[in-house]
Amino acid sequence: MKAFVPWLTVLALxxxxxxxxxxxxxxxxxxxxxxxxxxxxxxxxxxxxxxx
Numbered sequence: 291m292k293a294f295v296p297w298l299t300v301l302a303l304x305x306x307x308x309x310x311x312x313x314x315x316x317x318x319x320x321x322x323x324x325x326x327x328x329x330x331x332x333x334x335x336x337x338x339x340x341x342x
Contacts, residue, residue: 300323307316 300319304316304320307313307319
């Protein structure tokens with residue numbers, strides 16, 4: 291359940307921002323979150339230096 295807290299928080303913020311007619315801010319938040327999620331998924335993994 292802990293993994294869903296950031297997602298639910300962003301979803302709630304987007305919903306509230308839409309309710310108070312701040313749609314451009316809500317859109318920017320949603321797009322920014324999407325970009326962040328995609329970046330963390332596709333970024334190159336750091337290789338650990340394993341010398342035996």
